[in-house]
Amino acid sequence: MARQGQWELIIGLEVHVQLNTRSKAFCGDATTFGAPPNTQTSPVSLGHPGTLPRLNEAQVRAAVKLGLALGSTIAVRTAFDRKNYFYTDLPKGYQITQDAVPICGGGVLPIKLGDQWKEVGIHHIHMEEDAGKSIHDQDPEHSLIDLNRTGVPLLEVVTEPELHSADEVDAFMSAMRQLVRYLGISDGNMEQGSLRCDVNISVRPKGSTTYGTRCEVKNLNSMRHARRAIAYEASRQIALLESGQPVGRYTLHFDAATGRTSPLRDKEAAHDYRYFPEPDLPPLALSASFIESVRAELPPLPKALYEWMRISCGLGDYEATLLSEQLDTALFFRALTQHTPHHHKAANLVINKVLPWCKAKGITLSDFPVPQTSLAELIELVVVGVISHTVAWQELFELLCEAPHQHPKDLAQAHDLVQQSDGDALKAIATEVLAAWPDKVVAYQKGKKGLIGFFMGQLMRRMRGKADPKRANQILRQLLENCQ
Amino acid sequence: MSTTAVRPRFRSLRQVRHALDTGQLTFEQLVQYYLHRIATDNKRLNVFIEVFADEALRRARQLDDRLQHEGLSALGPLAGMVVSLKDVLCFKDHQVTAASRILDGFHSLFSATAVSRVLDADAIIIGRVNCDEFAMGSSTEYSYYGPTHNALDPERVPGGSSGGSAVAVQADMCLASIGSDTGGSVRQPAAFCGVVGFKPSYGRISRHGLLAYASSFDQIGTLTHSAIDAASLLSVMAGPDAYDATCSPQPLPTFSDEAWASVPQARIAWFAEALDHPGLDPRIAQLTRQYLEGLRQKGHQLEAVSFDLIDYVVPAYYVLTTAEASSNLSRYDGVRFGWRHPQARSPEEVYTMTRTAGFGAEVKRRIMLGAFVLSAGYYDAYYGRAQKVRHLIVQRMAALFERYDFIVMPTSPVLPWHLGQMNEDPTQMYLADIYTVLANLAGLPAISLPAGQVEGLPIGVQFMAAPFREKPLLEFAHSILDRENA
Numbered sequence A: 001m002a003r004q005g006q007w008e009l010i011i012g013l014e015v016h017v018q019l020n021t022r023s024k025a026f027c028g029d030a031t032t033f034g035a036p037p038n039t040q041t042s043p044v045s046l047g048h049p050g051t052l053p054r055l056n057e058a059q060v061r062a063a064v065k066l067g068l069a070l071g072s073t074i075a076v077r078t079a080f081d082r083k084n085y086f087y088t089d090l091p092k093g094y095q096i097t098q099d100a101v102p103i104c105g106g107g108v109l110p111i112k113l114g115d116q117w118k119e120v121g122i123h124h125i126h127m128e129e130d131a132g133k134s135i136h137d138q139d140p141e142h143s144l145i146d147l148n149r150t151g152v153p154l155l156e157v158v159t160e161p162e163l164h165s166a167d168e169v170d171a172f173m174s175a176m177r178q179l180v181r182y183l184g185i186s187d188g189n190m191e192q193g194s195l196r197c198d199v200n201i202s203v204r205p206k207g208s209t210t211y212g213t214r215c216e217v218k219n220l221n222s223m224r225h226a227r228r229a230i231a232y233e234a235s236r237q238i239a240l241l242e243s244g245q246p247v248g249r250y251t252l253h254f255d256a257a258t259g260r261t262s263p264l265r266d267k268e269a270a271h272d273y274r275y276f277p278e279p280d281l282p283p284l285a286l287s288a289s290f291i292e293s294v295r296a297e298l299p300p301l302p303k304a305l306y307e308w309m310r311i312s313c314g315l316g317d318y319e320a321t322l323l324s325e326q327l328d329t330a331l332f333f334r335a336l337t338q339h340t341p342h343h344h345k346a347a348n349l350v351i352n353k354v355l356p357w358c359k360a361k362g363i364t365l366s367d368f369p370v371p372q373t374s375l376a377e378l379i380e381l382v383v384v385g386v387i388s389h390t391v392a393w394q395e396l397f398e399l400l401c402e403a404p405h406q407h408p409k410d411l412a413q414a415h416d417l418v419q420q421s422d423g424d425a426l427k428a429i430a431t432e433v434l435a436a437w438p439d440k441v442v443a444y445q446k447g448k449k450g451l452i453g454f455f456m457g458q459l460m461r462r463m464r465g466k467a468d469p470k471r472a473n474q475i476l477r478q479l480l481e482n483c484q
Numbered sequence B: 001m002s003t004t005a006v007r008p009r010f011r012s013l014r015q016v017r018h019a020l021d022t023g024q025l026t027f028e029q030l031v032q033y034y035l036h037r038i039a040t041d042n043k044r045l046n047v048f049i050e051v052f053a054d055e056a057l058r059r060a061r062q063l064d065d066r067l068q069h070e071g072l073s074a075l076g077p078l079a080g081m082v083v084s085l086k087d088v089l090c091f092k093d094h095q096v097t098a099a100s101r102i103l104d105g106f107h108s109l110f111s112a113t114a115v116s117r118v119l120d121a122d123a124i125i126i127g128r129v130n131c132d133e134f135a136m137g138s139s140t141e142y143s144y145y146g147p148t149h150n151a152l153d154p155e156r157v158p159g160g161s162s163g164g165s166a167v168a169v170q171a172d173m174c175l176a177s178i179g180s181d182t183g184g185s186v187r188q189p190a191a192f193c194g195v196v197g198f199k200p201s202y203g204r205i206s207r208h209g210l211l212a213y214a215s216s217f218d219q220i221g222t223l224t225h226s227a228i229d230a231a232s233l234l235s236v237m238a239g240p241d242a243y244d245a246t247c248s249p250q251p252l253p254t255f256s257d258e259a260w261a262s263v264p265q266a267r268i269a270w271f272a273e274a275l276d277h278p279g280l281d282p283r284i285a286q287l288t289r290q291y292l293e294g295l296r297q298k299g300h301q302l303e304a305v306s307f308d309l310i311d312y313v314v315p316a317y318y319v320l321t322t323a324e325a326s327s328n329l330s331r332y333d334g335v336r337f338g339w340r341h342p343q344a345r346s347p348e349e350v351y352t353m354t355r356t357a358g359f360g361a362e363v364k365r366r367i368m369l370g371a372f373v374l375s376a377g378y379y380d381a382y383y384g385r386a387q388k389v390r391h392l393i394v395q396r397m398a399a400l401f402e403r404y405d406f407i408v409m410p411t412s413p414v415l416p417w418h419l420g421q422m423n424e425d426p427t428q429m430y431l432a433d434i435y436t437v438l439a440n441l442a443g444l445p446a447i448s449l450p451a452g453q454v455e456g457l458p459i460g461v462q463f464m465a466a467p468f469r470e471k472p473l474l475e476f477a478h479s480i481l482d483r484e485n486a
Helices: A058-068 A165-185 A223-242 A286-295 A302-312 A317-324 A327-337 A343-361 A372-383 A389-402 A408-414 A422-434 A438-445 A449-462 A469-482 B013-021 B026-046 B053-070 B114-118 B163-170 B188-193 B227-237 B257-261 B284-299 B310-331 B347-358 B361-374 B380-403 B426-431 B436-442 B470-480
Strands: A005-018 A082-086 A094-097 A108-113 A116-129 A132-137 A144-146 A152-159 A196-206 A215-220 A250-254 A262-267 B048-051 B082-086 B124-129 B176-181 B196-199 B218-224 B266-270 B299-303 B406-410 B444-455 B457-464
Touching: A005 A165, A005 A223, A058 A116, A058 A152, A058 A165, A082 B310, A094 A116, A108 A165, A108 A302, A108 A389, A116 A165, A144 B013, A144 B380, A165 A196, A165 A223, A165 A302, A196 A223, A196 B444, A215 A223, A215 A262, A223 A250, A223 A262, A302 A317, A302 A327, A302 B163, A317 A327, A317 A343, A327 A343, A327 A372, A343 A372, A343 A389, A372 A389, A372 A408, A389 A408, A422 A438, A422 A449, A422 A469, A438 A449, A438 A469, A449 A469, A469 B436, B013 B026, B013 B227, B026 B048, B026 B053, B048 B163, B053 B124, B082 B163, B114 B176, B114 B227, B124 B163, B124 B444, B163 B188, B163 B218, B176 B196, B176 B227, B188 B196, B188 B218, B188 B444, B196 B227, B218 B227, B227 B444, B227 B470, B257 B470, B266 B380, B284 B299, B284 B406, B284 B444, B284 B457, B310 B361, B310 B380, B310 B436, B361 B380, B380 B406, B380 B436, B436 B457, B444 B470, B457 B470
Parallel strands: A215 A250, B082 B124, B082 B176, B266 B299, B266 B406
Antiparallel strands: A005 A152, A005 A196, A082 A094, A108 A116, A116 A152, A132 A144, A196 A215, A250 A262, B048 B124, B176 B218, B196 B218, B196 B444, B406 B457, B444 B457
């Protein structure tokens, strides 16, 4: 049994972000996911003789956007290279990528581990084109090739070797998915392959400052697989080292059926990709004004919004995490706080009412019909005691969603939802309740103080929830004490 | 065996258009004439791989119809120009094979930008002509379709790689041919065949639809009898193209009758190292010196300058072009189009058997050279160093063009050789590119002009200008060409 506790796991990631541009990286082909095989191709993506690439500016914008969001340095002059290898789903026999001068260098992605933030260093981001898909399991005699994906633009984000566990990798991938969705550059969907990662893993004795030999596990398309691959690979390497054997530098394939990794190719058979500058695309000079125009499009980022919710709004970790998970939710909440000082109630309303309502209706938050000002008014009615929380969150919220342009107060009055806080009226009902349950009154007086909840329930039922709960509670207690 | 040269019926578009305009000629008669010329000599010379006879005649009749109703002035600027295409240019729904088995039967789905533009200008395309496989070679012997013969002496090569284009013009099978020039492939065969070969600046004409050999060197060029015809083709084909990111936005030259009539006085440099080079045939050296003396007597200023990089140009050129070629030719794998080895079963077999049998020896030699110079551990020593040489050459040429209008040198250090003579020693053939590769390394426009004969074989003299200075180069070339070629 490997003694994992004495070893430190070192992990670096190569994350592939498939961009959601309408057309491919170097030609006009469409990029819709799930189109019938080989329908989104052209002479360029098929590598026909005489065709040349032309750069899709949307890819460059997306790369700069991600770079700015990660705090990377944007290269003023960047260039493309060719990575040469033969594969049946790579029509040109080379992939256009960036090797010598990637578009972004450095930067950090903050990831949240429990209550702590950790900044994971980014080595660089480069642009490249995707290959096609080879399908080996649909025909007994042939491999099938779908070239729809050929030439779809990717960003490859290469991290520093600064992750130390599957949990950290999970947190990193979640943060990356969240960020690319915030930026609107990718749908970040691991199952559809629009977010993929290769994991570089090595182990070293705790306290050591040199790196062990690393292995690369290719193309993990779900976090569950990534976790299993990391766990397997860590034990394998530790077991080797503990038995005095070296770890070989391999590129590994993870078999989801067995949960094991196996060599894809060893160092000797490693590809020599023969990188060289892509002569068909001139080097790209990025003007300061271009970079600034991209910066102007940047939305507020997840961590900033999370911290604002925690610090300025006083929300807890759970609420802030939930509300900052998606940009539209965070911005919806932020807009709502412009209209009400009651941030906790606002958070509660968004989390428990607005989001579930949208989900049930199958609409996005941007199509939510009720104006922010009305939601703020709804909150205000509760705070000042005009309507009970329960009534506001249930009946009035539903009414408001049906008639989004009416004032909540008008709706409450029209539907007779305004809360009774008039002492005499409450007292009359409370007296009725106590009179109807004399044995429970006796029990209360003998010490079963928990029965107050029962009396409150009866009172609320009789008043159809419109009683001011604080006031009603007060009156019930007074009556019970005085009945003796 | 030597035969006398065919005397071309027309030596310029201007002559053709005059005949059309005055009713002495119809488009149909013009095409019939060239079809007759092809029928007479093609078997012997192996120039055309495919003749688009019906299509050319159909187009000719349409043009005749328009000529009758609208007059010549209503037709495009290339109306009357019957051209052939080197077999590396895409012409929609026509075969294009780069004279290689590996593309046997391949039809292009689109037309090269240059091809669409000459068609839009009412030129007639009469067929596609032979070349060295993937434009790699200097003799048009390395073709899947067999060698092309020089019309002046069919036992000798026409040069290459655009040898089919040069002979098509030389043997009057068309008025002009569109070729490509990566290291002299238009200029050297022009010199070997006694015609005008013109390569514009890198980036002047879109490479979209030109089958790539070495992307940062390739440029479409022309073979004609005259500088004016080269200019007419350039004006039509040149200019920015959304399909080629390396195509230059530089303003296009415009040519006028007044400019053609002028006789500019030029400042011309020649390289001492070039004319004294041990590889230069002394007879060519002597004739070139006489030619330069003739220019001096016409009032041009000629100065010898030193160019000590001359022995680096061929090595740098072959390192860089083979590197790019090794990558550019990876797409020919038998997977999606073209020829596939009939016995190949597994993906590995499809690759290795198709490429082994589909490419000829010279192409495979260059692919292997290119893969080697890019491989891990050798990149810096070869590719990286050659890039530095290229950079130095660009700087040196830029400095020279601050003081001189043109640089002159022979087009080829040797006379057209006998078929088969160079096959045993490819490096000997590579070294014969010494004077032409410079223009491609530095992206310069260059033109080869007929400059006399040595023992009945033509020689060429080459002029180069600064990038995008095609207009003064062509006007100067026109002014010094024999009146017969003007």
